[in-house]
Amino acid sequence: MPAQLAEIVNDFQSMEESERLELLLDFSRSLPPLPEHLADHPELLEQVVECQSPLFLTIEVGAAPEQAVQLYFSAPPEAPTTRGFASVLHEGLNGLPAREILAVPDDVTERLGLTRAISPLRMRGMAAMLGRVKRKIREATEA
Amino acid sequence: MPAPAEQNEKFSAYAEPARLVSTDWLAANLGSDSLVVLESDEDILLYETGHIPGALKIDWHTDLNDPVSRDYVDGETFAKVAGSRGIGRDTTVVIYGDKSNWWAAYALWVFTLFGHEDVRLLDGGRDKWIAEGRELTTDKPAVAPVDYPVVERNDAPIRAYIGDVLNHFGNPLIDVRSAEEYSGDRTTMPAYPEEGTLRGGHIPSAVSVPWARAAAEDGTFRSREELEKIYLGEAGLGPGDSVVAYCRIGERSSHTWFVLKYLLGFENVRNYDGSWTEWGNAVRVPIVKGSEPGTAPQPRRGRHGA
Numbered sequence: 001m002p003a004q005l006a007e008i009v010n011d012f013q014s015m016e017e018s019e020r021l022e023l024l025l026d027f028s029r030s031l032p033p034l035p036e037h038l039a040d041h042p043e044l045l046e047q048v049v050e051c052q053s054p055l056f057l058t059i060e061v062g063a064a065p066e067q068a069v070q071l072y073f074s075a076p077p078e079a080p081t082t083r084g085f086a087s088v089l090h091e092g093l094n095g096l097p098a099r100e101i102l103a104v105p106d107d108v109t110e111r112l113g114l115t116r117a118i119s120p121l122r123m124r125g126m127a128a129m130l131g132r133v134k135r136k137i138r139e140a141t142e143a
Numbered sequence: 144m145p146a147p148a149e150q151n152e153k154f155s156a157y158a159e160p161a162r163l164v165s166t167d168w169l170a171a172n173l174g175s176d177s178l179v180v181l182e183s184d185e186d187i188l189l190y191e192t193g194h195i196p197g198a199l200k201i202d203w204h205t206d207l208n209d210p211v212s213r214d215y216v217d218g219e220t221f222a223k224v225a226g227s228r229g230i231g232r233d234t235t236v237v238i239y240g241d242k243s244n245w246w247a248a249y250a251l252w253v254f255t256l257f258g259h260e261d262v263r264l265l266d267g268g269r270d271k272w273i274a275e276g277r278e279l280t281t282d283k284p285a286v287a288p289v290d291y292p293v294v295e296r297n298d299a300p301i302r303a304y305i306g307d308v309l310n311h312f313g314n315p316l317i318d319v320r321s322a323e324e325y326s327g328d329r330t331t332m333p334a335y336p337e338e339g340t341l342r343g344g345h346i347p348s349a350v351s352v353p354w355a356r357a358a359a360e361d362g363t364f365r366s367r368e369e370l371e372k373i374y375l376g377e378a379g380l381g382p383g384d385s386v387v388a389y390c391r392i393g394e395r396s397s398h399t400w401f402v403l404k405y406l407l408g409f410e411n412v413r414n415y416d417g418s419w420t421e422w423g424n425a426v427r428v429p430i431v432k433g434s435e436p437g438t439a440p441q442p443r444r445g446r447h448g449a
Contacts, residue, residue, distance in 0.1 A: 024188060078241065119187075
């Protein structure tokens with residue numbers, strides 16, 4: 001797992017459940033807004049329909065051999081849990097080479113220790129976000 | 144002493160006007176000793192981003208569901224959930240939430256399983272309060288815990304188990320899921336992943352009335368006249384009918400249960416909370432696919448299920 005994501009996972013795991021929710025709320029507040037070239041073009045983003053609240057994402061892959069990936073997420077303020085998950089992925093993965101993101105274990109979302117508080121149904125959305133990110137990276141790098 | 148019921152023209156047309164309060168009423172009654180306000184949302188962090196002053200959070204998953212068995216909490220746990228929020232047996236509880244009170248209605252239904260007498264919904268829920276520019280706060284309210292008696296749930300009047308539904312054939316069923324779930328094209332909400340249920344479709348003879356039709360654009364309940372057009376006119380319910388409503392896990396159908404029970408005055412309405420995640424996985428129960436209700440099989444007399 002990439003170091004910057006592993007650090008976030010460790011932060012969550014070292015906390016009590018109520019603090020984990022506080023931390024997720026902090027993450028929801030720090031999700032960066034879309035840059036202008038995407039904010040004006042919502043059609044360039046893909047909806048992650050597995051999330052209970054609307055979440056849109058897209059990626060941009062840089063030049064080989066590094067192929068650094070930029071991640072972009074958009075979710076409304078009335079969906080803080082969804083924003084929080086998106087923000088964790090953003091902070092944990094943004095700017096990394098494509099191959100490192102593709103190697104992130106699919107069950108990483110389970111390791112935040114939130115399943116009991118959030119419920120499996122709600123956790124499914126975060127796993128789906130990571131799945132979409134990986135699929136889009138594969139599509140972009142195999143093309 | 145319960146808080147006084149609200150009087151207004153819209154509510155007075157409903158069967159039990161006292162089951163609703165308006166945002167005006169709530170703003171005027173905040174801080175009253177006899178009142179506890181609860182927020183129940185789909186998004187577990189939404190309350191923390193700002194809530195009605197003095198309101199406390201309740202979560203359907205961690206507070207009201209049993210953590211092991213697929214059931215609601217028992218009387219002892221419910222007493223803790225309520226008492227720790229300063230709710231006594233006589234307290235007026237007003238619940239509000241996101242998404243047209245979808246999850247608020249679910250919490251209200253669980254309170255009703257425990258026979259809590261005075262529990263009401265905020266008409267229009269969280270969205271209307273915010274749309275009107277009313278105050279929100281992130282301050283955590285101070286609570287003086289009280290003793291709530293240990294009362295065991297009385298499920299039978301308002302909760303249907305799978306066996307009750309098999310016995311119910313010949314009486315009306317309302318399926319409140321989306322059209323795609325009803326027809327069996329999908330087993331989860333539109334565009335959700337296909338998982339969790341083995342078979343798609345609906346319970347034979349169930350009429351499709353998606354839950355959100357009972358809510359207006361601003362999240363408030365539609366007027367009695369509009370609701371009668373939908374449920375009596377289109378769905379064909381008649382006075383005195385015994386009705387069972389269901390969805391996927393029983394949350395959306397709590398909203399419809401509230402409408403039928405308290406706004407339209409059906410005395411015998413039950414929410415089948417096993418809903419499609421139980422029925423669509425159960426062995427040898429009848430299922431109809433497509434957009435037509437299909438005909439009701441003979442009721443299976445006897446005791447089934449839990």
